[in-house]
Amino acid sequence: MKTIEKLMNLRLLAILFAALTIASCSDDDDAPGEEDELEVITSVTLQFTNNADPMDVITATAVDPDGEGIAELQVQGGIALAADTQYTLTFIILNALDPDDVEDIGEEILDEDDEHQFFFSFTDGAFDSPTGTGNISPATGAINYNDQDDNGNPVGLSTNWTTAATGTTMGTFTARLQHQPPVNETPVKTSTSTSEDGEPDFNLTFDLTIQ
Template sequence: MKKVMRRFALIVTLVTVFASCSDDDSDPEVINEEETITTVRLSVTESGTTDTEVYTWTTDSQDDITLSANTTYNFAIEFLDESDPSDVEDITEEVIDESDEHYVFYDNTVNELSFVAAADDVVDADNISINISTDWSTGDAATGILRAFLIHEPTTKTGDTRDDFGGETDIEVSFDVTVE
């Protein structure tokens, strides 16, 4: 009986060893390293014109945005890595290529300023706009802050506050806004 038990234990050990030593060479999980974003640009074009103002946020400074009252604008946002001025990387291209994994959320304290996704905005696989291109409307004179969040892997793309979207914030930037 002891011989049978030893052989059984030996067989179980060998089976366990061989089963755990498979030659499964499946690809390792791809880790999406967070990009370095040093600059965010908002290109703001008044509807019906070709007049474009570019407002820039960098790690060192930010521009203030000035808009006319009762006017509509197109805002196009860009994300750049300018840490090496001789090799500027446009992160926006990656955001567009990975539209299912990204979303731009705007938090706005200017009561007289609202937006919708523009007709030419990038959409994800579910046909949800990711807000790279948005149309903004101003009302009467007002001031406040416009915050833009680039969200990586949001759990949803609907909500009213940053917390509603889940995921990770790749970058958050703020602009002071005056509507006059």
């Protein structure tokens, strides 16, 4: 009799273990998915194109050869613009970890423009338009965005800039790409979201000269 009781107890334990395992798997299936991962970026190039002379293009680059590795994007040189000049700023953003399959991250940003926004800061007085110091701090600063997502919120793959007309400016220029995917299906990027919402894909500061 004792042997039979032991067998019955073992069967009950096995049934309970199986039930707990099934419940655990079910809980895993119901768990919310992870947030979108940050983009893998190996190089960022800022292109300031002179609106009066499209052949006049000023570039500034940051490079990170190991992508997701320990190293971060490293700024290569500064930005030197002409005074009293109108420029359009665009970006070339690449993932070239695989030289045979280079990814244009700009296309991904365009496809997911409701989850991305560029923010900028710069030395006060460097530009006649936009004036001020940008929209990283304070968040209400003006930027001349040329593009919007489907919700009417700015993106920043293209922006307009007019350098100051007089004097020589030596300062800094920061470009920050913020990744703002929804959290629990609630949008993070809105008409009032700032550079503190979401996580930065990159945050690059260049020396700036205008003369």
